[in-house]
Amino acid sequence: MAIQPIRLFGDPVLVTPAALVTDFDKEIRQLVADLMETMHDAPGAGLAAPQIGVPLRVFVWDINDETGHLINPTLDLSAEMQDGEEGCLSFPELVYETPRAFKAVAKGFNMHGEPVTIEGTELLARCLQHETDHLNGVLFIDRMKSDQRKLAMKEIRESEWFSAASSSGLNPQIKISPHNTRGLGL
Ligand code: ZN
Numbered sequence: 001m002a003i004q005p006i007r008l009f010g011d012p013v014l015v016t017p018a019a020l021v022t023d024f025d026k027e028i029r030q031l032v033a034d035l036m037e038t039m040h041d042a043p044g045a046g047l048a049a050p051q052i053g054v055p056l057r058v059f060v061w062d063i064n065d066e067t068g069h070l071i072n073p074t075l076d077l078s079a080e081m082q083d084g085e086e087g088c089l090s091f092p093e094l095v096y097e098t099p100r101a102f103k104a105v106a107k108g109f110n111m112h113g114e115p116v117t118i119e120g121t122e123l124l125a126r127c128l129q130h131e132t133d134h135l136n137g138v139l140f141i142d143r144m145k146s147d148q149r150k151l152a153m154k155e156i157r158e159s160e161w162f163s164a165a166s167s168s169g170l171n172p173q174i175k176i177s178p179h180n181t182r183g184l185g186l
Contacts, residue, residue: 003041004034004052006089009156010165014090015137018055021071024113028058032069032111035060044089044185046127048134051090059131063124070118073108073132077101086126087184088140092161095184096152098140104128130186140186
């Protein structure tokens with residue numbers, strides 16, 4: 001088991017759709033363990049494999065004292081929406097109002113290749129949507145209303161982690177622990 005560096009906004013892996021998992025082997029179980037350990041170290045409430053540079057459809061969460069993982073998820077969303085703040089471990093320190101469906105039903109597989117269904121409302125539903133988005137190369141800034149997104153982009157450009165990467169010409173790829181996202185880092 002090993003804690004992995006969390007990739008930050010600006011890294012191309014975060015906007016690249018991840019591949020389906022086809023072999024539920026030892027490597028996948030190791031990936032789930034690494035994701036879980038990295039999420040808890042941050043600390044965060046959710047983490048998707050692309051956030052540690054692995055382009056596979058796998059994510060983990062720790063919400064309301066329950067941990068879980070899901071592989072190759074598909075989502076069914078309620079028409080009813082929820083308002084609320086959301087953070088992302090790939091955007092250190094930043095938390096924004098992000099509209100999401102109130103309820104989500106996620107179908108996928110566990111690390112042994114067995115089918116599982118996860119149902120959640122409120123923060124768990126938000127997490128299932130946020131992490132599945134990561135697997136499609138979609139980020140929470142893409143889900144914000146336009147005025148909120150404008151403010152977020154301004155604060156991202158002004159942030160130390162983003163401007164340091166821009167001026168060096170390198171991808172931001174640093175691990176900042178602890179992540180101060182008030183338990184909302186997904
Ligand atoms: Zn995220």
